[in-house]
Amino acid sequence: MAGKVNKDTMYAPPLDLSFKCINSMTGAMAEEPRTGLRRLQHTPEGKVCSRVLRLNNNILPDLSGFNEAIDHFIKDTSQLSWIDLSFNDLSTIDNVLTQYKNLRVLYLHGNSIITLGEVDKLVALPNLLSLTLHGNPMENEKGYRNYVMSALPQLKTLDFSAVTKQDRVTAAIWRRGFNQQKRPKRNFDV
Numbered sequence: 001m002a003g004k005v006n007k008d009t010m011y012a013p014p015l016d017l018s019f020k021c022i023n024s025m026t027g028a029m030a031e032e033p034r035t036g037l038r039r040l041q042h043t044p045e046g047k048v049c050s051r052v053l054r055l056n057n058n059i060l061p062d063l064s065g066f067n068e069a070i071d072h073f074i075k076d077t078s079q080l081s082w083i084d085l086s087f088n089d090l091s092t093i094d095n096v097l098t099q100y101k102n103l104r105v106l107y108l109h110g111n112s113i114i115t116l117g118e119v120d121k122l123v124a125l126p127n128l129l130s131l132t133l134h135g136n137p138m139e140n141e142k143g144y145r146n147y148v149m150s151a152l153p154q155l156k157t158l159d160f161s162a163v164t165k166q167d168r169v170t171a172a173i174w175r176r177g178f179n180q181q182k183r184p185k186r187n188f189d190v
Helices: 025-029 066-073 095-099 116-124 144-151 165-182
Strands: 052-054 082-084 105-107 130-132
Touching (some): 025 066, 066 095
Parallel strands (some): 052 082, 105 130
16 A cells, blocks of 8 residues: 555544643553544544644653554554654654654654664655654764764755755765774784
């Protein structure tokens, strides 16, 4: 079903579980989604027809049970294209996110992600076009923006800023230098 657009969910409102003080994905399943201007469409089984999930502004420390919670709410999780996990307490980028191959937008800003290498997990998301990571401790790492752009060259926006052609060139040059620094030095005095 990858690549196919489900017309039921294309323009559906988001499944909004933001600002609920959710501290676990199990706890998320006990919550009622917020209602917006447009009503959520439900299947006869009670699942929501949506391609967007908002779990922002909660207190999630990790994504244990994420798949089960999403399956509990959403009709066709393979069509999920936007996940907002901003302003939680996440310290890593969970591998569970890489299962959503149609993901185009991922908001992770305002969390507690320390290690820049966590971004490497997102290489498994070929359709990812927009990513936010600002407000995480990793943002203070030297070469942060270049690292992210070189790992995810398909990005169109990073931290709500457009990725320009010059950004891509700079990131590619930076990556070559970064890779050379990581190589072990050869000892020619043998």
